[in-house]
Amino acid sequence: MGNGAILRRLLLVPPTLFGVAVVVFVLLRVVPGDPVSMMISPGATPADIAALHARYGLDLPIAEQFLVWLKAAVSGDFGVSITRRQDVLGLILGRLPATLELVLVATLIAFSIGGGMAILGAYFRRRAPEWAVDGFVAASLAIPDFLWGLLFILVFGVLWPVLPISGRIDPRVGVDFHTGFYLIESVITGRWTVAGDLLRHLILPAMALALPLSAIVTRLLKASLGEAELQDYAQVARSRGFTSGRVLILEALPNALISTVTLAGVQITFLIGGTVLVERIFSYEGIGNMAVDAMINRDLPLIQGLVLTFAILFIVLNLLIDLLVAWLDPRLQHG
């Protein structure tokens, strides 16, 4: 992807976000249901309720409400959460690192499992290991992340309680963090017991998210490996006496990875959608779990901020994946 293409993509970001903001704003306000109803005490008079509406700007026409919100949002002020009575931006930024770490670990797991399985299946073609790999792909694809999460809860919460099934960190691990990226921070600062506890909490939700994606990676990479092995350079390497394992890893894999990352990249963005349910199932304190609470409570400013956050994450991830593919594939650098 050349600089021009990147610039065009970046220029498209503001109008896309504007569109998302308009749709969500209108959708959430035209439907019945009073967002301040949760805050009204039993003895409230109509005047009290009107005052609450005025305080959150809910008494204005929708278009005007949107302009007020937009003006503030552009300067970084996304309003105050109705249920939590805190700054929306602060709330989201506080939770975002937890979700990003979950997505990061899930992606790493998916590509590790997928890579390993694909190499195994490609190396033992038409033998028992390949059938096992195909079976794994079929099972992982048939069961969505929601059910994987619940099955893990059942297995590791009831039958074989060796891993924690809720939260992000054991409250007894009393440590202070300077950033929200607990796992990354504790690894960098070498606090291995803390990192271990974080990982023990992270592994099940990350696995639930990763399994369907790992099946897609396995399938794509295995097919690409099969194609790459038939190319001239692989034949040449074989004719020079390289073992088939070496040809597979050193010659076929780097080329097969390019097409796999291109095709599986889109799926990574869907991991972000999956975090909503998986965080809910594992009581993991990220923005997905926060989004469900916000929607149940009709916390309009918070929903608005969270949906925009998800939209930004999609756009940024898609852009990063395109850049990664361009960097991996030398052919695209001259395009």
Add this chain to the structure above:
Amino acid sequence: MAETSPTAEGRRRLAIRIDARVVAGGTIVAILLLTAIAAPLLAPHNPLDQDLLSAQLPPSWSAGGDPAHLFGTDSLGRDTLSRLIYASRIAVIVALVAATLACVIGSLLGLAAGFFRGAVDQIVSRLIDVWMSFPPVLLSIVLAAAVGAGLGSVILAIVVVDWTRFARVIRAETLLQGQLDYVAAAKVVGLTPTAVLTKEVVPNVLPLLATLLSVEMGIAVLVEAILSFVGLSVSTDTPTWGGMIAEGRQLINQTPWLLALPIGCIIVTVLGFNLLGDGLRASLDPVQRR
């Protein structure tokens, strides 16, 4: 349809495999339908009856179980088996209504886009692109939250999100069929575009549609369970598998059966619809192009 001639043996093998899947999937779906219809006859208790004296009873075969409650009770003493049986009603309604509506809307748009192409195709394709750029589950949750709780909003959320599954596939299939000789022949014979569409293209798209519809019913059951799980479906009094899972998740150490049993119901149901769909595609479409 292009006539290939599979060997007699191949045809026989195909037929046996198809029947097994249709029979297995069809049996599961039939049992589900019957359970939903006959819920008042099958359920040993009223699913809403609370009995705090027999709350959180384990399944009858384990220690402390009560033979009157085969699968135990929840924290309000409501009979788990009866709730599972009544919950199948919500699952069946959502599967039938939401999937059918999504199917009708999506395939009409897909047919129009694939058959007429040009501007219609442009509009439908752009719509699909916009829809597909957002994760479907997240979109369902936002929609259900916006519209408010209730069976109608669950169905609406599923239809609004999932019509693209039909539109995308049916558009591609219609485009493909439109290039085949029989469509050209029908045009040469002088059939009107409408006649070509309804008499020639639609019958050939139907096998694929049956498959998609069956799979979509499974997806609808799952999405309803997800929305109930996060508390955005029907009211919490009405038994739903997702609602039971949410309760079982909270009290996992006290009542794990409340988690395990509805998960089992969902998995078997989704499996049944998928088996039926796969089997139908194979048996309705002998060439098995895909």
